[in-house]
Amino acid sequence: MNRRKLLTSAVQAGIAGAFRPASSLAQATDSKTSATSQLPSTPTGLIGDAATAAYFSPERLHQVLGTKELSAPRDVTVIAFNFPSWHPSPYMEEHFGKGWTEFDTLRNSRALFPGHTMPHFPLWGYYDESDPAWAAREIDLASTYGVDAWMIDWYWHDGLQFYQEQLERGLLKAPNRDKLKFAIMWANHDWKNVYPARSPDDAAILTPQRHSIQDFERVCNYCAEHYFSQSNYLTFNGAPVFGIFDAGKVVEQLGEDGLRRSLAVVRERAHKLGFPKLHLQVCNGFSKYQGRLHDLGFDSAVQYGTFGWTYGSKPPGSRIPYGTGAAEAVASWPELRKESQVPFHPTCSVGWDDSPRFGEFSCVATNRSPDQFERLVRAARHFVASSPHQKLIYLNAWNEWTEDGVLLPDTYWGYSYLEALRRAVKD
DSSP states (O other): OOGGGGOOSHHHHHHHHHTSOHHHHOOOOOTTOOOOOOSOOOOTTSSSHHHHHHSOOHHHHHHHHTOSOOOOOSOEEEEEEEOOOSSOOHHHHHHHOTTOOTHHHHHTOOOOSTTOOOOOOBTTOSOOTTSHHHHHHHHHHHHHTTOOEEEEEEEEETTEEESTHIIIIIGGGOTTGGGSEEEEEEOOSOEEOOSSOSOTTTSOEEEOOOOOHHHHHHHHHHHIIIIITSTTBOEETTEEEEEESOHHHHHHHHHHHHHHHHHHHHHHHHHHTTOSOOEEEEOSSOGGGGGGHHHHTOSEEEOSOOSGGGGTOSOTTOEEEHHHHHHHHHHHHHHHHHHOSSOEEOEEESOOBOHHHHGGGSOEEETOOHHHHHHHHHHHHHHHHTOSSOEEEEEEOSEEGGGTEEOSOBTTTBTHHHHHHHHHHHO
């Protein structure tokens, strides 16, 4: 099906037009006519005193941590979230056409203002991550630069699956697979057409998420059969790690008692299938239940991204310095640890910019850079040093090309973020 046929409003159609390649936007000129910029003015705070004040400098890092002496424990495990949309998948091809991947959305995106660095493109070229040879290349890269495991977004909608090909045909078939651990995070949200849309709220729902206790059991059956027994599956103290993206979505449909019973069913089913222990981790949507996570059945908590605007808490079209998000994230970790009833682990965001999906209505972390990211990871390493539990640092993300959360080499930063990560976790 043609992509434009899925856009459900005139607004979305208008945004799609705004994503035409630059060549189609150019106007004819002659020697008497000079071209004019089609970009708006530079956002406030991108340059000048405001930008300098917001930068996540060494001084600001020390200020938000309350110390100049940073702890640097060696026994830290680094886990990067992995968004596997970079290969053809039958479900997406059914909607958008043969061979479609989200790289098509990236290709059609454009800069929004002077100083806007997006879009970034893969330095190694466009790829099919379900190819075992490509998976092996990524595994080598991740393990070389300090990533110990991927937490892979996993899509299951009442038995309908997509994007599992990256894992099942790529990673698990790679000859060097045991160099990198992996775990599953059930991305249990509605699946929407954001390719592009005006905003997440305005995007058309392609496949809704419907939870039931019976479906939780089916999910456990599938994961136990296909993943938990794999030699490189991530375990905590011998228990396979299984993440659930949005606890709130389950509560919305089943209530708190339904969530509690669903997680109990998962544990019971896993035990019957040969896994006496299971580590259930909530990855988002738990603020209302923070003090009751253990009672509900979770073993730990992490946020998919700790930047405040990542989940829409900032107005559409916001342009906010990366340093502001980094400082807010670091400042939030102690409170999240204190209030959570289970161990809380910090997440370090590479950046945030979903303009390939939402155009001018996107929220953008301006002025991101490898040195600020390195300080954020060093802050997380310092934070987990005082943890009585496993010392885990999560990264957002390995390959979120259309949200500007990418550690893979790109055409703007090259290997700089990987080098920053290695320094931050290995020095």
